[in-house]
Amino acid sequence: MNVQSLELLKKLCETPGVSGYEEPIQKLVADELRPVVTEVKVDKLGNVIGYRKADKKPGEARPLKVMIAAHMDEIGFIVKFIDKDGFLRLEPLGGFDPVTLVGQRVVVHGKKDVLGVIAPRPMWLLEKETQRKVPELKELFIDLGMPKDKVVRLVSVGDVVSLAQDFKELNEEVVTGRNFDDRVGVFVILETMKRLETCYADVYAVSTVQEELGIRGATVASFQIEPDIGIAIDGSLASDIPDVKEEDRHCSLGKGVGIYLVDRLTVSSKVLVKCLIELAEKYNIPYQLNIGGGTDASAIQRTKAGALACTIGPPTRYMHSTVQLCHKDDIEAAIRLLNVFLENIHELDLGYA
DSSP: OOHHHHHHHHHHHHSOOBTTBOHHHHHHHHHHHGGGSSEEEEOTTOOEEEEEOOOOOTTOSSOOEEEEEEEOOBOEEEEEEEOTTSOEEEEEESOOOGGGTTTOEEEEESSSEEEEEEOOOOGGGSOHHHHTSOOOGGGOEEEOSSOHHHHHHHOOTTOEEEEOOOOEESSSSEEEESOHHHHHHHHHHHHHHHHOOOOSSEEEEEEESOGGGTSHHHHHHHHHHOOSEEEEEOOEEBOOSTTOOGGGOOBOTTSOEEEEEEESSOBOOHHHHHHHHHHHHHTTOOEEEEEEOOOTHHHHHTSTTOOEEEEEEOEEBSTTSSOEEEEHHHHHHHHHHHHHHHHTGGGSOOSOO
16 A cells, blocks of 8 residues: 555545534545546435446447445434533444443534543442443543533534544554544545546446445435445454454454455345455455445345345454554455456456346
8 A cells, every 4th residue: 555545544534424424524535536537426415426437338238337335424423411510421323332432532523623532430439330330322421621611612512523543554564543434445445446447337436424324325325326236345344353253253354355245234146246256366366255244235235126236345353443453455455356346347247238
């Protein structure tokens, strides 16, 4: 991964865009797509859709429509209450494990950005039984380090809260960030579109919204596009960590892009899985087979008359935490696989005439 690409990944990961409030990341993605597609539009829900017109293929009546999708939203909160001492109570936007939140820094996007912390409980004030108890989300609060009269000048109920951890290179091979689910997928799409040369399909590069709230954006985008084929790009569940049973270890960091077989919402198209495996082997792209969580593929697959759909993505450790990890080589493998799929789509046996 070159310096310019790494800088783009960092920029994507450090731009806020909590589910339902994606405007900052939406603008960045649209700006990055414009030079490499035929046109860009933002739909009513906020999805960014970049359309790249197919190169002409002699004798073809209608090119296939291929939708590649990655969600740009990240999990976060809104402020639901400010108490008499200026502490903020939270409403989650997306799925959190409270264990990962205590002691984390946050940014409250009020009249200006305000730094705060999700306060740990003072152990010396708690009974022993309570000390061992994991706090519930409703028990958590943000401390801005200022009295209420100052807090209310800057913060209002309904303001968005994002986690504050920056993108970092953990070492020469592995990077860490708070929202690789799914800013890494957005990065894979942008890099693929920049590298894409000849393609005999109409490609719709979509950065979707509100995936973390129930695959909402992809549903709206799919109904507009009516794709024949859909590839979602999302993190593969890396489980190569201590105390995980051997049979539950589907993907490992550094061993290649994950190709989803099934997830909680989708049985991947067997035709697409076969084609992706054959392309990976032909072009020496390292890959792994993954069983994962729900992705945008579920919406694409069930749109109108249906579509062939599958998900690919680099293995990601510790999803829905502030310390997600990805291997640079796995990210590159995902870009290469998506690229060769699009450039070879006219030669693949997809069951279309």
